[in-house]
Amino acid sequence: MGQKVNPIGFRLGITQDWKSKWFADKKRYGKLLHEDIAIRKFIEEKYKAAGISNVIIERLGDKLRIKILAARPGIVIGRKGAEVEELNEAIRKITSAKDITVNVDEVKRPELDAKLVAEDIALQLERRVSHRRAMKKAIDNALKAGAKGIKTQVGGRIGGVDLARKEWFMAGRMPLQTLRADIDYGTARASTKYGILGIKVWIYKGDKLEEKKEEVLSKIEEELHTT
Template sequence: MGQKVHPVSYRLPVTFDWRGKWFAEKKEYINLLHEDLKVRDFVKAKLSQAAVPKIVIERAANRLRITVHTARPGIVIGRKGAEIDKLKEELHTMTGGKEIYVDIIEIKQPETDPQLISENVALQLERRISFRRAMKKAVQTALDMGAAGIKIRCAGRLGGGEIARTEWYRQGTVPLQTLRADIEYGFAEALCTYGKIGVKCWIYKGPKEKTEPRRVETPSAAPMNAEPAPAR
């Protein structure tokens, strides 16, 4: 049987970047990993009304830099920065007194963010809205906002049926096997009375521009084509 690779890990070196940027030895790695998961869950729950699709964590010594991508930065910051200061204090206590920095990045087009689309469709399913209606509306909105292609997939007891099934909609181009394609992925779960329904979304935004690797030249290094010094 065919196996499915995770869309994020498949594209990590090419179009995706790591959401945890730090290094640790074996003994400390698992503790920091669990701390990352705890921080992400806390921030996601705390900012549940702020439309947060992605949280990036960077570590250096005893410092944490948390970058929050949000469609509603005003809710995260609060009046005169009160909410973000409160968030820093709570994270400072949770991490055992580590120095916390929080950066906010605004998402310009939340209608084309696959994570926000998945969460929005899942929220509509929890409100007993028809899954076909929710999926079609999300597809049309993303295409109207400039997406080159979109695919949405719902799986579970759709409509309260006795047997779980899968249904999906796709419009435009979604080249899942092309690594240079700029494809983003999102996933959410709808907690319905008859069970969980999983929602997956893929958005294609066009080909990824190829970037040349940056070369770093050290002043002490001699050029490659330099002539050797004459023997004495």
């Protein structure tokens, strides 16, 4: 029996940050947690065409700050910010917070975002593209964008066969047990004629400690040049 652990949850507080940043007592915790789930579900369903990568929620008293990371932020913002105003009104009906702020940022490299890659594979499978072709294309795009490793997996009644199975492809390194490894993980579901197919994507971007070392060295070099 294999023991599977979510790569993001495994690295929380080490190389990964929390998607919800707030604190509450026992009485309010359950209510705020369900509010966060409802907000994320609403945003992801309404702006599915925008390619929502992540929804980060921050709370401080009655203040609620929502940061939306999207591949196509123009769809979320709308003309002159009209969509953001409608989104604010819709969120007011879900949450008890009085002061709501919504910020929308662009995902600069969607090829390196595991969730967006998984959703792209799911979209291709719904359009009856071969699962092998969709996965290999995603791997090629990620490696060209600078990924050090990527693994894609599709599970279900692939190709309409009677028995469900899993198929996966991997390129580069995938150190799942290394805590300092910066690994992004995303899932998606494809609704096909023969049933639901599950897609999982792992993308290895390098080690976080190595990046910090490079930043420190670059700062030292700058200081040496200035003196």
